Amino acid sequence: MKEAVKTYLTQFKKLERNAKILIIAILIGSFFIGVIGQIGYRKLAYKPFPIPSPTSIPTPASISLTSNSAEVETGATFSATIKINSPNQGVEAADFVVLFDPDYLKVATVSSGNFFGVYPVKKTETNSVKISGMANLIDNKIIIPKGEGTVGTITFEALAATESTKISFDKEKTIVASGGKNILGEIGDLMIGIK
Structure with missing residues (x-):
């Protein structure tokens, strides 16, 4: 795993400056889209249980x-x-x-x-x-x-x-x-x- 990370970092360092900025921007944008999407999903998907209407207890x-x-x-x-x-x-x-x-x-x-x-x-x-x-x-x-x-x-x-x-x-x-x-x-x- 360490070797794979070293290989990616080496390849990243060889990229031009504009390509590095683009990749970092895509990663940061993906992170924020994921966080915002998760918050939005929770708000849309959360439906509180309905509170039952009070019913009278049968009296003998x-x-x-x-x-x-x-x-x-x-x-x-x-x-x-x-x-x-x-x-x-x-x-x-x-x-x-x-x-x-x-x-x-x-x-x-x-x-x-x-x-x-x-x-x-x-x-x-x-x-x-x-x-x-x-x-x-x-x-x-x-x-x-x-x-x-x-x-x-x-x-x-x-x-x-x-x-x-x-x-x-x-x-x-x-x-x-x-x-x-x-x-x-x-x-x-x-x-x-x-x-």
Whole structure:
């Protein structure tokens, strides 16, 4: 390698002055063109990753049982309302199974709420009520509800006195479905005193 460099230097020294200047100018020009080209390429080729738009994190749906009365007289009727809140996920279908103690309570009526468009099931058993709701089809368009609403109202008759009796959701059978998944989170039960 040293021999090759010596040979090139010897040949360079033999060149005329104008030829030497031309070769040095070509080398310096090539160097600057390479540096400028590399800087330009980096500026043109660099494309920052797009910043994703903020998306809301899916919030689980919550359900609760509410009543205007915390305590009722024996023989009186009162209503327990099933409420749902699904802030940012549409609810395609849901099953609500409400349990109660038949020694103290008896179902008088079950009525549909305003959250779902269709309520295919309203079934009363000795110690439970099942209400099913689903999305509605209007003009060949599926209307999937979300937000807050009332699923239904159960009117109970108080049968016997007790300090408190629980009206609760069956956690294994109550399902709120969105995108094929159960999105049910918080559940609020109800305690009623009977005099």
